[in-house]
Amino acid sequence: MTPQTPRRPRLLIVDDNGDLVDNLREILEDAGYHVTGAASCAAALDVAGTEGFDVALVDLRLPDGDGTALAPQLKEASPDGEVVLLTGFATLESAMAAVRAGACAYLVKPCATQELLVTVEQAMRQVRLHAEKHELARRAQTAEKLAAIGTMTAGLSHEIRNPLNAAALQLTVLERRIHKLPAEGQQPALLEPLSLVRDEIRRLDHILEDFLQFARPREFVAHTVDVETVLKKVLDLVEGQAERRGVQVIRDFQPVPPVRGDEERLRQVVMNLALNAVEALPPGGFVRLTSVLEAPDGADVLIHVDDNGPGIPAELRERIFEPFFTTKAAGSGLGLSIVHAIVTQHGGTISAGESPEGGARFTLALPRAD
Structure with missing residues (x-):
């Protein structure tokens, strides 16, 4: 199985000095960022509108405009992004201009590598805070x-x-x-x-x-639960229906520590997700159940339910856990709401995204028992 690669933070450098952009690109890409360059205000707005960005490094003086005027336009195009202004002169006026433009910081050109990386990381912290606030x-x-x-x-x-x-x-x-x-x-x-x-x-x-x-969910009584046992019991029940529909079920269990929870309710969660995946697939499709530890010393055990079906449109992923929301012709629309409630009761999280195979991926993160 090919692990899903995390998205690299996207940086936009807006400067008409090609050599400077190339130098900054080399430093920042080595640090793990995805860098796009733009030599004018128009080009920067085009990139912001089509690709978006996490952090934009914007020169104050551009061929077709001023960086302080461009910064609010970039923020409007990508509201959760942050802007860092670049200037050749460190003056009180330039600092005030950066604040008025909504920039989170400004750098004086040429800047030291360490100063550049620290400033960009500080801006990325603000971006992550925006995302956390939205999620909360x-x-x-x-x-x-x-x-x-x-x-x-x-x-x-x-x-x-x-x-x-x-x-x-x-x-x-x-x-x-x-x-x-x-x-x-x-x-x-x-x-x-x-x-x-x-x-x-x-x-x-x-x-x-x-x-x-x-x-009225029943009272939650936590015990030590073996994850592999839960997954095997679910697949023993699901495989018959999958076989009748011509769908393959793949087991990809890695050794993981036990979690703290209710075994019967965790089976209900995984069963619901696995059956949904089977029902969404045409003959010849497959469903994969994976267990993995988030990190060697991580606190969470991850369970992935992947398929190679049509997937879930991005605009629906946040709504599918809402009560009574369903894309099926029949049903109560409560299945995934109940799943969400059970996982939350266990102190875990559940998310929907794109599988490495292009279909849907549901990820359960459950706290380990110890």
């Missing part, structure tokens, strides 16, 4: 929705279950009476629609179970 705000919003909808669904589910149970009971009585009719008469014609009704009642009952589990 998204999680808080999701938690509020889950709490509000959970209260509503608890009452609604019980109101629906009572008449549903009554209907199921009467259906059983009716079915018994039909079986007493002569087999060669109307019995077959009457039993066929009863079977369809029974299946629909069963489907509604499963949806109600999702509602109740979502609204």
